[in-house]
Amino acid sequence: MAYILFTLSVLLVMGFVGFSSKPSPIYGGLALTVSGVVGCVIVLNCGGGYMGLMMFLVYLGGMMVVFGYTTAMAIEEYPETWGSGLEVLGGLLVGLMMEVMLVLWVLSLNEAVVVVVGFSDTGDWVIFEGEGSGLIRGDSIGAGALYDYGRWLVVVAGWTLFVGVYVVIEIVRGN
Amino acid sequence: MTLTYMNIMLAFTISLLGMLTYRSHLVASLLCLEGMMMSLFIMATLIASNTHFPLVNIMPIILLVFAACETAVGLALLISISNTYGLDYVHNLNLLQC
Numbered sequence: 001m002a003y004i005l006f007t008l009s010v011l012l013v014m015g016f017v018g019f020s021s022k023p024s025p026i027y028g029g030l031a032l033t034v035s036g037v038v039g040c041v042i043v044l045n046c047g048g049g050y051m052g053l054m055m056f057l058v059y060l061g062g063m064m065v066v067f068g069y070t071t072a073m074a075i076e077e078y079p080e081t082w083g084s085g086l087e088v089l090g091g092l093l094v095g096l097m098m099e100v101m102l103v104l105w106v107l108s109l110n111e112a113v114v115v116v117v118g119f120s121d122t123g124d125w126v127i128f129e130g131e132g133s134g135l136i137r138g139d140s141i142g143a144g145a146l147y148d149y150g151r152w153l154v155v156v157a158g159w160t161l162f163v164g165v166y167v168v169i170e171i172v173r174g175n
Numbered sequence: 176m177t178l179t180y181m182n183i184m185l186a187f188t189i190s191l192l193g194m195l196t197y198r199s200h201l202v203a204s205l206l207c208l209e210g211m212m213m214s215l216f217i218m219a220t221l222i223a224s225n226t227h228f229p230l231v232n233i234m235p236i237i238l239l240v241f242a243a244c245e246t247a248v249g250l251a252l253l254i255s256i257s258n259t260y261g262l263d264y265v266h267n268l269n270l271l272q273c
Contacts, residue, residue: 009182012217016186020193024238025202032206032213039217043180046224051232055216058239062211063246068248071202072261074257087198095189102185106178119181138221142229142238150233157240167258171251174258 005045010103012038017095024089025071029064036060048139072133178196180218187214201256205249212242 015035019028036059076160082088112118147154189209197204216235223231253263260267 005179006177006182009186010213011178013182013189016189016193016214018207019203020189022193022198022200022203023180025200025206027204028203035210036213039213042219043220043224046221048220048224048232051216051220051223051235054236055213055220058243059213063243066246066250067202067206067209069193070253073203074200074253074263076262084190089232099185101197106181113178113181115181117176117180120200138227138229139224139232140253142223142232147232148233149230150237152235153237157237160244161240162188164247168247168251171248173256174255 006103007148008038008042008098011043013099014096016093017099018082021091021095023082024075026068026075026079027081029067032059032067033064036064041054047137049137050140050143052121054143114119181219183218183221184213187218191213197265199264199266201265201268202250202253205246205253208249209246210241212238212245216242243264 012035015031015038018031022028023031040052042058043055048152080088082092083090106113106119111119190207194207216238218232219231219235219238223235224258230268253270258267
């Protein structure tokens, strides 16, 4: 239970390997959805309820649905899954084996793994709380500050989305 | 930094490798692009929660907005490719031959 966050991040990597090994995109969408669920639970474990549920809403509820519909339009008759064909299965097994061996090696070390920053597991189970999670949740307050300090950013992002719809219409129009 | 960040950076790198290698479909690379955006979102949210700096939460939200725009444009291009060629196979995109 102390290593729940690390275990969830390992599951996240395995889910990412699942769609990066490039099966047919309908199965890739399934793997991305599962990875999104695991990622949301990671974010929830660190106290970010608002951000996790917003990721659920926008990513899994919005973009994955659109991906599913688009993939259903552009799919072949027999989609290849992870077990059919050696390339996808080989990529999946190589990715999973890499992750398992990396986890075992890192957990057997006593000092930090230094790539650019030093990764050590001493911070994983020491979750320090400042004032405790009370009535004021940090992530909701931070996201609400978008509409206060980031007024112009909201206007620019909204205008970008609006123009994006026109761009999509122009692209799909074809002629 | 904790080992969770190492795994999330690893997930980003795996998605990047998946996006850069083409097999048959184009939409699989778009899915890997979505995976990259998701790993960046998770990492930024974890940093915002762990350093107790709530204002950083603005960054993942704006990242999500622009990732949604990018997905829409990518899927629109995919639809126009699919309308021309029937499927979104990458070996159909051979107009610029070298």
